[in-house]
Amino acid sequence: MKYALYLGCTVQTEQYGYEASVRTTMPRLGVELVDMTGVSCCGFPPFSSVSELAWLYSSARNMAIAEGMGLPIFALCNGCHLSFVETKHKLEHSPELKAKMNEKLAREGLRYEGKAELIHIFELLHDVVGKDKITAAVSNPLEGLRFAAHPGCHAIRPSRIGRPDDPENPKKLDDLITWLGAEAADYPEKIDCCGSSLAAASGKTVLDIAGEKLKAVKRRGFDGLVTTCPFCFKVYDNKQRAIQATVGDRELEVPVFYYTQLLGLAIGVDQESLGLDLNQSPIDPVLEKIGGK
Amino acid sequence: MLIKKKSQKIVDKVNAEACDQCGKCPSSCPVTARVEGFNPRQIIAKVALGREVDLMKSQVIWTCTSCLKCKERCPEEISPYDIMLALRRIAIHLELPHPEGFDESAKVVAETGAVQQPQLVRTRNKERKDRKSMGLPPAEKPRDMAAYTETLRGILEEGEA
Amino acid sequence: MKPVLVIGGGIAGIQASLDLADRGTKVHLVERTPSIGGVMAQLDKTFPTMDCSICILAPKMIECYRHPNITIHTQSEVIGLEGNVGDFRIKVLEHPRSVDATKCTGCALCSEKCPVKKPSAFQVGLGQRKAIYLAFPQAVPLIATIDREACLWFTKGVCRTCEKVCTSKAVDYEQKENIVDLNVSSVIVATGFEQYDPKDIGEYGYGRYKNVLTALEFERLVCASGPTGGVLNRPSDGKVSHNIAFIQCVGSRTQTSGYSYCSASCCMYATKEAVLIKEHEPSSHVTIFYMDLKTFGKGFQGFVDRARSHWGVEYIRGRPGEIREDPVTKNLTILYENTEVGRVERLDADLVVLCTAAIPHRDNAKLATVLGIGQDEYGFFANPDPVASPVETDRPGIYSCGSCHGPRDIPESVAEASATAAKAAEDAARAEGVA
Numbered sequence: 001m002k003y004a005l006y007l008g009c010t011v012q013t014e015q016y017g018y019e020a021s022v023r024t025t026m027p028r029l030g031v032e033l034v035d036m037t038g039v040s041c042c043g044f045p046p047f048s049s050v051s052e053l054a055w056l057y058s059s060a061r062n063m064a065i066a067e068g069m070g071l072p073i074f075a076l077c078n079g080c081h082l083s084f085v086e087t088k089h090k091l092e093h094s095p096e097l098k099a100k101m102n103e104k105l106a107r108e109g110l111r112y113e114g115k116a117e118l119i120h121i122f123e124l125l126h127d128v129v130g131k132d133k134i135t136a137a138v139s140n141p142l143e144g145l146r147f148a149a150h151p152g153c154h155a156i157r158p159s160r161i162g163r164p165d166d167p168e169n170p171k172k173l174d175d176l177i178t179w180l181g182a183e184a185a186d187y188p189e190k191i192d193c194c195g196s197s198l199a200a201a202s203g204k205t206v207l208d209i210a211g212e213k214l215k216a217v218k219r220r221g222f223d224g225l226v227t228t229c230p231f232c233f234k235v236y237d238n239k240q241r242a243i244q245a246t247v248g249d250r251e252l253e254v255p256v257f258y259y260t261q262l263l264g265l266a267i268g269v270d271q272e273s274l275g276l277d278l279n280q281s282p283i284d285p286v287l288e289k290i291g292g293k
Numbered sequence: 294m295l296i297k298k299k300s301q302k303i304v305d306k307v308n309a310e311a312c313d314q315c316g317k318c319p320s321s322c323p324v325t326a327r328v329e330g331f332n333p334r335q336i337i338a339k340v341a342l343g344r345e346v347d348l349m350k351s352q353v354i355w356t357c358t359s360c361l362k363c364k365e366r367c368p369e370e371i372s373p374y375d376i377m378l379a380l381r382r383i384a385i386h387l388e389l390p391h392p393e394g395f396d397e398s399a400k401v402v403a404e405t406g407a408v409q410q411p412q413l414v415r416t417r418n419k420e421r422k423d424r425k426s427m428g429l430p431p432a433e434k435p436r437d438m439a440a441y442t443e444t445l446r447g448i449l450e451e452g453e454a
Numbered sequence: 455m456k457p458v459l460v461i462g463g464g465i466a467g468i469q470a471s472l473d474l475a476d477r478g479t480k481v482h483l484v485e486r487t488p489s490i491g492g493v494m495a496q497l498d499k500t501f502p503t504m505d506c507s508i509c510i511l512a513p514k515m516i517e518c519y520r521h522p523n524i525t526i527h528t529q530s531e532v533i534g535l536e537g538n539v540g541d542f543r544i545k546v547l548e549h550p551r552s553v554d555a556t557k558c559t560g561c562a563l564c565s566e567k568c569p570v571k572k573p574s575a576f577q578v579g580l581g582q583r584k585a586i587y588l589a590f591p592q593a594v595p596l597i598a599t600i601d602r603e604a605c606l607w608f609t610k611g612v613c614r615t616c617e618k619v620c621t622s623k624a625v626d627y628e629q630k631e632n633i634v635d636l637n638v639s640s641v642i643v644a645t646g647f648e649q650y651d652p653k654d655i656g657e658y659g660y661g662r663y664k665n666v667l668t669a670l671e672f673e674r675l676v677c678a679s680g681p682t683g684g685v686l687n688r689p690s691d692g693k694v695s696h697n698i699a700f701i702q703c704v705g706s707r708t709q710t711s712g713y714s715y716c717s718a719s720c721c722m723y724a725t726k727e728a729v730l731i732k733e734h735e736p737s738s739h740v741t742i743f744y745m746d747l748k749t750f751g752k753g754f755q756g757f758v759d760r761a762r763s764h765w766g767v768e769y770i771r772g773r774p775g776e777i778r779e780d781p782v783t784k785n786l787t788i789l790y791e792n793t794e795v796g797r798v799e800r801l802d803a804d805l806v807v808l809c810t811a812a813i814p815h816r817d818n819a820k821l822a823t824v825l826g827i828g829q830d831e832y833g834f835f836a837n838p839d840p841v842a843s844p845v846e847t848d849r850p851g852i853y854s855c856g857s858c859h860g861p862r863d864i865p866e867s868v869a870e871a872s873a874t875a876a877k878a879a880e881d882a883a884r885a886e887g888v889a
Contacts, residue, residue: 007433009402009407009408009409010408012407012411012432012433013407013408013409013410013411013412013432014409014411014412014414016414016422016424016427016429019427019429020427020428020429023429035430035433036433037433037436038433038434038435038436039406039433039434039435040402040406040407040433040434040435040441041402041406041407041408043402045398045408046395046398046399046401046402046408047399047402048378049355049378049381049382049385049395050381050382050385050395050396050399050449051382051386051399051448051449051451051452052379052382053448053451054399054403054445054448054449057444057445057448058402058445061435061441104444104447104448107440107443107444108435108436108437108440108441108444109437109440153359153360153361153362154359154361157360157361157362157364157365158361158364158365158372159365160370166656167365167656168656168657168659169656169662185781186781187781188778188779188780188781188787192323192360193323193358193360193362195323195358196358197357197358197359197360198324198356198357198358199394200355200392200393200394200395200398201352201355201356201392202328202356205324205327205328205356205358206358208327209323209324209327209358212323220781275427277416277417277418277420277422278414278415278416278417278422279417280415280417284417311709313707313745313773314793315703315745315772315773315793316771316772316773316774316775316790316791316792316793317773317774317775318775319775319791319798320772320774320775320776320789320790320791320798321657321775321776321789322775322798325791325798326798332791332796332798334791334793335796362775366657366775366776367710368707368708368709368710368712368773369708369709370709370710
């Protein structure tokens with residue numbers, strides 16, 4: 001199982017905890033990650049509202065690099081993964097657009113054939129690595145803890161183009177949580193958006209929207225929120241204090257984790273290697289309960 | 294006028310008249326519930342009535358959070374989200390008022406390959422860490438930066454065909 | 455005179471059979487399930503008159519059974535057809551009941567003692583029946599039948615309790631299937647429809663949320679002959695539900711999950727069910743979420759007007775985006791927009807009823823092949839000239855009526871049934887040389 005690891009801007013430039021936890025856990029599960037060279041932003045956040053061609057170009061060039069490596073591309077971020085899937089779909093359905101794209105890619109010495117396979121972390125862990133391997137690797141089960149899975153919008157919608165999980169009743173992240181020995185449970189707000197794409201237009205609304213989710217997670221008695229998207233994590237964790245201020249509740253404290261951080265704790269990776277010190281939300285009580293190094 | 298000429302192409306591609314005005318999209322939308330004046334159903338109605346230029350001139354098309362619930366659930370396979378994105382592109386190209394972040398972001402990515410430089414981040418104990426101190430490999434960027442930047446700039450200047 | 459073949463024993467098939475039989479034409483009525491009656495037998499009341507459905511249907515069912523000109527074949531299917539109008543050679547496969555029809559008195563003691571329980575199709579899965587069972591109390595014929603796939607004798611070689619307790623010695627495990635050859639002058643297809651399964655509309659939670667039901671399931675809940683005796687005990691906790699919402703067009707009028715057409719009767723049956731709730735408990739809060747109110751039939755608009763003004767049923771124009779379930783109480787919250795005022799709101803409910811699309815029966819393709827008739831783009835039987843010849847299929851001598859060729863309500867089904875009977879009578883007379 002060998003994959004080209006595509007970090008995406010947010011992970012590469014600030015969400016180091018996600019990257020660190022992915023790098024220290026995946027190989028232990030038999031997944032070989034190969035770094036990509038010459039990659040750039042997937043283009044969705046900066047270009048989708050500005051120029052469709054610039055957006056498609058950005059995603060196409062990264063997929064072309066992976067094609068050149070002869071490896072499937074494993075994008076860590078929900079948004080990047082969706083961007084690649086949409087780009088691949090559009091270029092597949094328009095030979096004209098694909099030709100235009102290759103014309104431009106040629107200037108960088110790149111070529112896009114559309115052969116690169118795309119894989120999301122849910123698929124990689126849940127479907128490829130699978131239950132048996134993960135449960136077998138767990139040496140420190142996260143017993144007595146109950147987490148709220150937040151799959152994130154771009155991992156589950158739009159279903160007609162093919163997403164790694166069901167749009168209305170996603171279960172993979174819940175399964176992944178239970179395979180670590182913890183509990184997961186359905187809750188009505190599970191598939192609600194974090195709001196982060198609204199940042200450019202209205203920062204306050206983002207915090208409002210994100211606040212609803214945190215309130216729900218707390219109200220429903222979860223020990224923490226778990227996600228695999230750096231955008232979602234950034235809002236819920238890094239901006240938790242700002243959310244508290246916006247909703248007017250200083251007690252709105254919710255531990256937020258990247259799934260791979262919990263995975264690491266369950267399979268015996270030390271806390272520092274998982275970048276857990278970078279989480280801004282109050283995760284220490286949960287870490288104490290989990291124990292480990 | 295030019296705006297209408299450009300936006301009409303979007304309107305023609307989108308089947309806004311197929312909209313039954315059923316109300317599934319606004320009731321699924323996280324923004325509609327919170328922001329006065331934002332309602333994807335009404336946005337589609339305006340498009341169907343040929344009033345998309347009004348939309349582009351308002352702030353409405355910028356307030357979508359791209360959650361994609363409207364696209365997922367619409368029984369007629371209309372995507373208010375995609376329509377808003379398409380109208381945004383025309384609005385920016387024609388320099389209609391829009392949130393600043395977009396121009397800056399596009400520029401930075403075209404010039405550097407990423408939305409920002411690798412940051413120095415704070416831990417809960419107020420220490421500072423960067424990629425190096427975390428033991429992570431240096432950040433990547435396009436090999437031939439000049440070609441990358443030139444290509445992207447060229448595309449951005451062309452604007453929407 | 456040669457007989458006529460009527461396929462399907464619901465209200466349409468029954469009406470067509472009676473019309474023909476009353477004028478002296480013999481009829482073979484072939485029904486797939488153990489009893490005639492169809493969906494109408496499962497309804498509580500009918501709109502817009504609020505007649506008790508089985509009360510107006512059962513007399514017709516009995517009349518069919520007793521009519522000297524009608525031969526009913528239940529648990530049967532048409533497996534072969536050759537020939538042309540005036541001279542169709544038909545093969546009917548009769549599946550064994552494992553019960554001697556000449557001896558069974560319908561006392562149901564066998565069913566009482568049978569140890570095996572299965573979901574009851576009549577109760578739309580909300581109640582149970584046994585491996586040996588009578589389809590419903592007013593079943594015609596009122597003869598027990600064994601579901602061989604559920605029966606312990608047939609699957610494991612044990613039990614035979616029904617045989618032991620039957621005082622008429624009617625149980626016959628050796629009974630075999632039987633093929634009947636018929637020669638008929640024409641065929642009337644009246645095979646009815648199915649309900650769309652809304653589990654694919656994930657945002658409504660059907661199948662996940664216990665208190666979200668389809669309209670036919672709700673009909674059984676509100677009906678006195680249903681699994682709860684007509685008390686609105688909701689599935690999750692038996693709580694008597696006083697706050698109920700209906701969602702229209704579930705699986706209809708869509709390009710995505712379901713069918714693009716309108717299912718014709720849902721606006722009316724939702725109103726009917728709403729009125730039934732109010733009749734049970736006037737203080738109930740009932741809301742119907744609709745797109746348009748299709749009240750085109752005789753008495754329909756007045757019915758809805760009275761539901762609003764007299765009974766206080768609330769109608770909100772808006773197709774809800776989502777239903778949420780409280781994980782603890784199992785109460786439901788509906789996220790909707792009141793599109794008439796442009797306001798996004800939420801409504802809490804004890805129970806939500808999804809008014810699902812009336813869709814083509816899954817066996818239509820099989821029957822279409824056997825009969826050599828066409829289907830439309832949805833799978834209903836095709837009527838090449840729906841305006842001028844609405845009951846003719848694309849094969850001369852084969853007619854269709856009721857919901858087998860499109861969503862229909864009872865009055866339309868009955869009218870079409872009589873139309874097909876007239877046409878079939880014409881064919882029969884012509885074949886005889888007396889037309």
